[in-house]
Amino acid sequence: MATVLKTDTPAPQSPHALKWVGTRPIRPDGVDKVTGRAKFGADLILSGMLVGKVLRSPHPHARIRSIDTSKAEALPGVKAVVTHDDFHDLPSEFVPAGEMLVNYRDMVRNVMAREKALYEGHPVAAVAATSAQIARQALKLIEVDYEPLPHVIDVVEAMRDDAPVLHDDLFTAGVEPPPTKPSNVAKRVEFAIGDTEAGFAEADLVVERTFDTKPVHQGYIEPHACVASVSEDGQAELWCSTQGQFLVRSHCAKLLGMDISAIRVTASEIGGGFGGKTVVYLEPLAMALARKSHHPVKMVMSRDEVFQASGPTSGANVWVKIGATRHGRITAAEAVLKYQAGAFQGGPIQPGCMAAFAPYDLANVKVVGFDVVSNRPKVAAYRAPGAPISEFAVECVIDELAKELEIDPIEFRLENAAKEGTRAAYGPKFGPIGLIDTLRKIKESEHYRTPLGPNQGRGIASGFWFNIGGETSASINVNEDGTVTLMAGTPDIGGSRASSCLMAAEALGIDYDKVRPIIADTSSLGYTFLTGGSRATFSNGLAVNEAAQQVIKEMCARAARFWEIPADAVTWEDGMAKPAGANAGDFEPLSFAELAKMAGKTGGPIGGHAHLNAQGAGPSFGTHLVDLEVDQETGRVTILRYTVAQDAGKAVHPAYVEGQYQGGAVQGIGWALNEEYIYGPDGRLQNPGFLDYRMPVASDVPMIDTVIVEVANPRHPFGVRGVGETPIVPPMAAIANAMEQATGIRFTELPMSPPKVLKALEAANGAG
Amino acid sequence: MAHVVLTRNLAQFTGGESELELDAANIRQLLGQLAARYPRLEPHLAEGLAVAIDGEIFQDAWLEPIPPGSEVHIIPRIAGG
Numbered sequence: 001m002a003t004v005l006k007t008d009t010p011a012p013q014s015p016h017a018l019k020w021v022g023t024r025p026i027r028p029d030g031v032d033k034v035t036g037r038a039k040f041g042a043d044l045i046l047s048g049m050l051v052g053k054v055l056r057s058p059h060p061h062a063r064i065r066s067i068d069t070s071k072a073e074a075l076p077g078v079k080a081v082v083t084h085d086d087f088h089d090l091p092s093e094f095v096p097a098g099e100m101l102v103n104y105r106d107m108v109r110n111v112m113a114r115e116k117a118l119y120e121g122h123p124v125a126a127v128a129a130t131s132a133q134i135a136r137q138a139l140k141l142i143e144v145d146y147e148p149l150p151h152v153i154d155v156v157e158a159m160r161d162d163a164p165v166l167h168d169d170l171f172t173a174g175v176e177p178p179p180t181k182p183s184n185v186a187k188r189v190e191f192a193i194g195d196t197e198a199g200f201a202e203a204d205l206v207v208e209r210t211f212d213t214k215p216v217h218q219g220y221i222e223p224h225a226c227v228a229s230v231s232e233d234g235q236a237e238l239w240c241s242t243q244g245q246f247l248v249r250s251h252c253a254k255l256l257g258m259d260i261s262a263i264r265v266t267a268s269e270i271g272g273g274f275g276g277k278t279v280v281y282l283e284p285l286a287m288a289l290a291r292k293s294h295h296p297v298k299m300v301m302s303r304d305e306v307f308q309a310s311g312p313t314s315g316a317n318v319w320v321k322i323g324a325t326r327h328g329r330i331t332a333a334e335a336v337l338k339y340q341a342g343a344f345q346g347g348p349i350q351p352g353c354m355a356a357f358a359p360y361d362l363a364n365v366k367v368v369g370f371d372v373v374s375n376r377p378k379v380a381a382y383r384a385p386g387a388p389i390s391e392f393a394v395e396c397v398i399d400e401l402a403k404e405l406e407i408d409p410i411e412f413r414l415e416n417a418a419k420e421g422t423r424a425a426y427g428p429k430f431g432p433i434g435l436i437d438t439l440r441k442i443k444e445s446e447h448y449r450t451p452l453g454p455n456q457g458r459g460i461a462s463g464f465w466f467n468i469g470g471e472t473s474a475s476i477n478v479n480e481d482g483t484v485t486l487m488a489g490t491p492d493i494g495g496s497r498a499s500s501c502l503m504a505a506e507a508l509g510i511d512y513d514k515v516r517p518i519i520a521d522t523s524s525l526g527y528t529f530l531t532g533g534s535r536a537t538f539s540n541g542l543a544v545n546e547a548a549q550q551v552i553k554e555m556c557a558r559a560a561r562f563w564e565i566p567a568d569a570v571t572w573e574d575g576m577a578k579p580a581g582a583n584a585g586d587f588e589p590l591s592f593a594e595l596a597k598m599a600g601k602t603g604g605p606i607g608g609h610a611h612l613n614a615q616g617a618g619p620s621f622g623t624h625l626v627d628l629e630v631d632q633e634t635g636r637v638t639i640l641r642y643t644v645a646q647d648a649g650k651a652v653h654p655a656y657v658e659g660q661y662q663g664g665a666v667q668g669i670g671w672a673l674n675e676e677y678i679y680g681p682d683g684r685l686q687n688p689g690f691l692d693y694r695m696p697v698a699s700d701v702p703m704i705d706t707v708i709v710e711v712a713n714p715r716h717p718f719g720v721r722g723v724g725e726t727p728i729v730p731p732m733a734a735i736a737n738a739m740e741q742a743t744g745i746r747f748t749e750l751p752m753s754p755p756k757v758l759k760a761l762e763a764a765n766g767a768g
Numbered sequence: 769m770a771h772v773v774l775t776r777n778l779a780q781f782t783g784g785e786s787e788l789e790l791d792a793a794n795i796r797q798l799l800g801q802l803a804a805r806y807p808r809l810e811p812h813l814a815e816g817l818a819v820a821i822d823g824e825i826f827q828d829a830w831l832e833p834i835p836p837g838s839e840v841h842i843i844p845r846i847a848g849g
Contacts, residue, residue, distance in 0.1 A: 094816060101816045101845065174777050174780070176780045188777075189775075189777050189844075190775070190776040190777055191775055191776065191777075192776050218849075274849055275848065275849020276849070278849065350844040351844070351846060351847075354843070354844065354846075380849075381847070381848065381849030382849050383848075383849045384848065384849065385847075385848065385849050426775075426841075426843055427773055427775070427820065427841035427843055428820035428822075428823045428824075428825065428839075428841045428843070429822070429823040429839075430823060431823055431824065465848065466825065466846045466848075467848070468827065468846055468847060468848055469827070470827070470828070471828070532847060532848045532849055533846070533847050533848025533849070534848055535848070613827075613828055613829060615824070615825075615826050615827070615829055615832070616824060617825070715824070722848075724848075725848055725849065
C-alpha cells in the first residue's frame with residue numbers, strides 16, 4: 001500500500017479540494033487489455049496484406065561488396081525486395097528524437113546497411129511476400145558478398161588506438177585541436193564547477209573506484225511491429241508500435257523522400273517501450289516495400305531480432321573519485337564515463353555526465369564523458385538514459401565513504417543533499433525538489449528499522465532525472481450528450497490516458513467517466529512530441545488544462561447569450577455556468593450537459609484545442625531501500641524487501657505512479673542481478689531470448705512498497721512532476737550496497753549474477 | 769544584462785571564456801549574439817541545446833524572455849526514454 005506524503009509546499013492549483021486528481025478510477029484501457037481486445041501493432045490485418053521479413057548481417061563488422069536480389073525477386077509469391085538502393089543517402093543532419101540527437105545520415109544506414117554491416121543483425125535487405133514462409137525462403141536466395149572485418153564490442157577495447165575503426169570519417173568532437181586520425185571515440189564532453197584539485201586537498205578521506213556495466217535491453221514484452229500501406233498516388237498509412245507517431249512520420253518522410261502530410265501514422269496500443277520505441281527500424285522498410293509492391297505490408301520482429309537489432313542501452317566503464325571530510329561533507333567529486341553508443345554515435349553520455357552527481361550539493365565537480373562506437377546495435381533510450389549507469393557508480397562510492405567514516409548512509413546523503421537553490425553539477429540551480437523528503441521517509445520507515453539475518457544486507461541509493469516538457473497538442477470535443485472526447489497525441493505507455501482524463505474532469509468540473517480518451521493519429525491532431533522523458537502527464541496536463549479553459553470560456557459565453565447578459569457576468573463553478581452575482585440576474589445554473597445539448601442551437605459545436613511547447617518540467621528525485629539475502633552455495637541473490645520513495649509533485653492517479661515506481665525498481669533489479677548481452681568471440685550475441693537474457697518475473701521479486709512524496713512543481717496547474725524514469729536510477733547501487741553489507745565484497749561489475757557472485761565469494765573465502 | 773555560463777565543452781570554441789555578460793531580450797537573441805561573438809561556436813549552438821534561465825530549463829523556446837540580471841546556463845539538450 002502506498003503512502004502519500006505531502007510536504008509544506010502548497011500545490012499551485014485552485015483553492016477548492018480536488019475531486020478527481022489524486023483518485024484511482026478504473027483505467028480506460030483496462031478492459032481491452034485484459035480481454036485481448038486491445039489492438040497492438042501486430043494485430044492489424046488488411047486486405048491483400050503481405051508479410052515483410054528482413055535479411056540481417058551475420059557478421060558484426062563487414063564491408064558489403066555486393067547484393068544480388070534477382071533470385072529472391074524471381075521466387076513466386078515475392079512482390080518486392082528492397083536494399084539500400086531504395087533509400088536515398090542523406091546528408092549529415094542532427095535532429096532531436098527520443099533521448100539523443102539523431103543524424104539522418106546515420107539513420108538511413110541503420111535502417112538499411114549501405115557500405116558496411118556494423119553489427120550482427122544489421123538489416124541488409126528486406127522482402128515482402130504473400131506468406132511468411134515464402135518471405136523466409138526469399139531471404140535465403142539473396143546473395144550478399146561480405147568482406148568480414150575485425151570487430152570490437154567492449155567500450156574500453158573500442159577506445160584503444162589499435163581498435164578496428166568503424167567509420168573512416170569519425171573524428172572525436174570536443175577535443176582541441178581536432179584529431180587528424182579517425183577513431184571510435186565520437187565525442188568528448190566535460191562538465192565542471194569549482195576546483196576539484198583544491199577540493200580533494202581538503203578531504204580527510206578519498207575513495208575512488210572503477211565500475212563496469214554491461215549493455216541491457218529495455219525488455220518490452222511486445223516486439224516491434226507495423227503495417228504500412230502506400231497508395232499509387234503516394235499517400236501512406238502506417239500503424240505501428242511506437243512511443244511517438246509524429247516522430248515516426250517525420251523520419252519516414254525524410255528517409256523515403258515524402259511530404260510529411262502524405263503520411264498518416266497511427267500509434268497502436270503499445271506493449272512497453274521504455275525509450276526503445278522512440279526510433280524507427282521496421283517502419284521505413286515496411287513503407288518502402290508497400291510502395292514498391294502496391295500492397296500493405298506487415299512486419300513484426302521476432303524476439304531474436306529485437307535483441308540483435310534494436311537499441312539497448314550502453315555498456316560502460318565508469319571511474320569515480322569522491323573526497324569528504326571526517327564529518328561527512330563532500331569536498332570534491334570527479335568521474336570519467338565511457339559509454340558505448342553502438343554502431344553509430346549518439347549515446348546518452350551527456351545526460352549520464354550531468355546526472356551523475358545531481359543529488360548532491362557540491363562546490364567542486366568534474367565529469368568527463370566519452371561517446372564510443374562499437375559493433376553492436378545503436379543504443380536507444382532506456383528510461384533515464386545514461387543516469388542509471390553513472391549514478392550506480394557514484395552511489396556506490398558514496399556508500400563506501402559513509403561506511404569508512406562510520407556515518408549512517410542516509411545521514412551522509414542528507415548532509416550533502418541537493419535542495420532548492422543548490423547549484424546542480426551541470427550548472428543551473430534547482431527549484432523546489434523532494435530529495436530530502438525521500439531520504440527522510442526512507443529513514444523513518446519501518447523497513448529501515450527491521451533487523452536483518454545472516455547473509456542478508458541492506459542498501460540504499462538515491463537517483464534523479466531531469467524530466468522534460470515539449471511540443472504537445474490536445475483537443476477536447478464536447479459531445480451533444482455532455483460527454484467529452486479527449487484527444488491526446490502521446491501514446492499511452494504509463495497511464496497518460498487516465499491521468500489526462502482526470503485532469504480534464506477536474507478542470508471542467510465534470511465526472512471522470514464522462515471523459516473518454518483517444519490517442520490521435522498524426523492527421524487528426526497537432527504535432528505532439530513522443531512519450532518519453534517522463535513528459536506525458538506533465539505536458540498533457542498543461543495542454544488539457546488550456547483546452548479545458550477554452551471549453552469553459554465558450555460554455556460561459558453560450559450561457560451568457562442564452563440569458564442575454566454580458567459574458568463577464570457568468571462564472572463557472574462545479575461544472576456549471578452560473579450568474580456571477582445577484583446583479584447578473586436570477587437564472588438557474590446551466591449544467592455542462594445542458595449547454596452541450598443546446599450547443600448546436602447556440603453557435604455550433606464546442607471544443608478546446610491547445611498547442612503548446614510545455615516548459616517548466618520539474619526534476620524528480622527518489623531514494624530506494626532494499627534488503628537481500630545471498631545464497632553462499634550458489635551465489636543467487638534473493639530480494640527480500642524493497643521500498644521506493646520518490647517525489648511525484650502531484651500523483652494524478654496514484655496507482656499509476658506506484659506502478660512506475662515498481663516497474664522501474666524491477667527493471668533495475670534485473671539490471672543489477674542478471675541482465676547482460678553476452679557476445680561470443682565472433683561478435684555474435686549468444687543470448688537473444690528471454691530464457692538466457694534473464695529478466696525478473698513476478699515470482700523473482702517481492703511486492704515493491706512505495707512512498708509517494710509530493711513537492712509540488714510550481715510550473716504545473718496540478719503540481720505534477722514526471723515520475724517514469726527516476727525509479728530505474730537507484731536500484732543497481734542500492735543492491736550493490738546491500739551486497740557489500742551481506743558479503744563484505746564491493747561488487748564493481750554489473751550484473752551481479754550468480755556465477756560472478758559465487759566466484760567472488762569463493763575468492764573471498766579462499767583469501768580468508 | 770544576463771550572466772551567461774557555458775559548459776567547458778562549449779568554452780573550447782570561445783577561447784576558454786565560459787562566463788560572460790550579454791544583453792538579450794530572449795533566447796533567440798542570446799544564441800544569435802553568442803554566434804556573432806564566437807563564430808566557431810555557432811555550429812554547436814544549432815545542435816540541440818537547452819537554456820536554463822535562473823534554474824528553469826527551456827528547450828526549443830526561442831522567444832522565452834530573459835529578464836535583466838538573469839543567470840543563464842547553456843547546457844545539452846535533455847530528453848529521456
